Amino acid sequence: MNEFKELTKAEEQIMHELWEMGGGFVKDVIERLPEPKPAYNTVSTIVRILETKGFVTHISFGKSHQYRPKITxxxxxxxxxxxxxxxxxxxxxxxxxxxxxxxxxxxxxxxxxxxxxxxxxx
Known part of the structure; x- marks a missing residue:
């Protein structure tokens, strides 16, 4: 797993929250972020980018997704x-x-x- 792309500052901030929580929904990540809180769509987009980069995976619950770190x-x-x-x-x-x-x-x-x-x- 040495072929990770480096994370942007925003991606790294989201990953730290997911690592800390062990995973969660976008709304859970947003709750943990400092003020001013980013928009839901912004965090959702970043999480999907993290998934594309191979850092997270998800479990579907209807229309919502719970994201979990794929790497430690x-x-x-x-x-x-x-x-x-x-x-x-x-x-x-x-x-x-x-x-x-x-x-x-x-x-x-x-x-x-x-x-x-x-x-x-x-």
């Missing part, structure tokens, strides 16, 4: 992280970590946690 958040995270590592850090985790440190996107506590993880996996 973890699966998508691996693909996106792999693309980030390959496309921006020359496949070097060291360069990626260095970037986050230099950009001050990690604090000392997080760095200590990473060091503890590294020591655990030695």
């Amino acid at each position: 958040k973890e699966e998508y995270k691996k693909v996106i992280t792999g693309k980030l590592l390959t496309n921006y850090f020359d496949n070097s985790p060291k360069r990626m970590l260095s970037f986050f440190l230099e950009e001050k996107q990690m604090d000392i506590k997080e760095l200590d946690d990473i060091l503890a993880l590294l020591n655990k996996h030695k």
Whole structure:
């Protein structure tokens, strides 16, 4: 399943809600979105695009559909992280970590946690 297309910001927002809920109807997704809420047709269109891209599937209940994630958040995270590592850090985790440190996107506590993880996996 490494051939996913990347999600747009709107698609990703919808997927996060579906992952969190484990699935739901369009109205359920809309209820969880922040204000200002998008129109029903907008969310419905995005969900159908997600289905076309292979991210969700549906079960029909008459004229309505319940949508469920077809891939897990973890699966998508691996693909996106792999693309980030390959496309921006020359496949070097060291360069990626260095970037986050230099950009001050990690604090000392997080760095200590990473060091503890590294020591655990030695």
